[in-house]
Amino acid sequence: MRGLKLYYLYLRINFLRALEYRSDFFAGLFGLIMVNGVSLILIWVLLEKFQDLNGWAFWEIVFLYSLYLTCLGLNNLFFRHLINLENYIVDGTFDRFLVRPWNPLFQLLGNGVSQSGVSDFLLGLVGISLAYTNLSLNWGFIDWGILLLYILNGTVLFSVVLLAISSLSFWLIKSRPFLYGTMEIQESVQHYPIDIFGKYFKYLVSSILPYALINYYPTKILLHKVTNIQIPFYVLYTILITVIFFLLSTTLWKKGINRYQSTGS
Template sequence: MSAANPVPRHRAYRILVGAAFRGQLQYRGNLLLTLAGGVAYQGIGLVFLWTLTTRFGDLGGWSMAEIAFLYGMRVTAHGLLMVPTSQLHYLDQSIRTGEFDRYLVRPAGPLMQLLCRQIHVPTLGDLFTGVVVLAVAAHQVGFRPTPAALLYLCLALVGGAMVEGACQLAFASFSFRMMSNLALRGLLDDIMNTFGGYPLKVFPDTARLGLTYLVPVAFVAYLPAGVLLDRTDGLHVTAWLAYGAPLVGPLLYAAAYLLWRTQLRHYSSSGT
């Protein structure tokens, strides 16, 4: 394509992702091992929750099947995010090594180029684990797959992925000023992974508010799961906010992308 007729962004994204994935397929033994590692990592979290409910009966009035449904939603949303965006974690490295300079002189957007630089295979294991756990748990809790429920579930999973993605993108954008804030994004990851699979009812009021309005963990899976499991009466927010949880993701991601564009102006090459 000529400069006057550039490749459309959606096509450029497919081309770059396809090339990155084909690169990973060159090492199939490593591919299988890393996939197994992703499944094992998320499976350990579920086993820990099962141990807690076996010992204490339930958590905040949620049965093990309901918690597994919540956990499946959380891990599926996380997988939907990480499969296409895991390379955001390499932003600091690309700035320090000067790799990011190349993104600025190519016709494709710098964020797209960063996200397509490679495929992090274990994230496929996250997505696979989440889908399997969610499907099994949905059967156990008697989830009725009506068109409305399935539509809300799909919107909630995508919206939950965008909530977590918005937080990561917003934090990452400050790397253009700080050169490195990977520790801060690691802390965000820890918060999401540690608290995202639990019914927030088990935490004190202050923690619930923080995990809803400061770090919006509740909007990733807890509030949508409450709607799908008909538990809106036991949530710490109004029912309309729980039903509208899938809309929070796109709104936060739009704001995070605007912040990214603003902070990108402050990028200064490392000179390497």
């Protein structure tokens, strides 16, 4: 309970800070609409000419894309600043985390919010709604539940992968390039149904870099591209991977802190 209250207070202070710099939220929003618009227009032009992409129609891909964007937005809003760990280690802020009476991980988590996350999240929701209407979907309770579950799971998955990458800063000074190194893989997963990239790519993004679990598998479930028997298997697998990554990244974090406490750098 105390943890939650502190987290809330940390976020509050960060929102206050964001207000101080409230320069151009709308310029940022416009920019993000453009970035995502370009990606979707590309797919629209392609499908206008070729009708479907390996059995996927335009609005199905919009759904795939927007689900990813929604989770990315939530992740950016609450967890994006995990990657700043490398700066905190270099400039000594991390020492301050260690002399405060609260878990340093929560202090790190509470140490920022990113405005652009709000735009991403909203655009994602708009995309999902548009796809829902255009595909004339009619979901029951279970489908909505699965959507919610996958949005939450996707956000957590994003954040634990990010935590694992950020924790590398305890050993290597820079961890940002490694995040940057996954960028193109992420884009591919976000933009296209991954079966077009071959099975090895599919294995990769379903296990070691599990970005496909964020949008590809839930989209297959929610757009009825799998049989009903497969659904529980998919859900369990997703949760399993998230748990594994959760354990992995928190272990890495703990090991990193121990290393920091014995080397001081």
